[in-house]
Amino acid sequence: MEAEINKMELMFQKADSDLDYIQYRLEYEIKTNHPDSTDLGLSPWTKEEKTVAEQLKSHTSDL
Template sequence: MEAEVSKMELMFQKADSDLDYIRYRLEYEIKTNHLDSADLGLSPWTKEEKTAAEQLKSHV
C-alpha cells in the first residue's frame, strides 16, 4: 500500500512540474516572439523557475 501511495505522489509531482513547464514555455514564447508582450505584464523568471525549467527540459 505504501508503495502505491509513493507512486501516486510522484505522479502528482510530475504532473505539477509538467504544468509549470508549460506555463514557463508559454511565457517564454510570448516574450520572445511577440513585440507587444510588454502589455501582458509578464514578470521575469526567478532563479528557481529557471532551474526548474532547465530540469524539466532535460527530462523531456
C-alpha cells in the same frame, strides 16, 4: 498500500513539474513572439490563487 501512495505522489510531482515547464514555455513564447502586445500579458495571480499555490507547495514539500 504505501507503494501505491508513493506512486501517486510521484505522479503529482511530475504533473507539477510538467505544468511549471509549460508555464515557462508559454511565457517565453509570448515574450519572444509578441514583445509589444499588452493584451497577451500574463495577469497576476489573485489572492485565492496564491493561497492555493502555497498550500500545494507546502503539501508537496511534506511528501
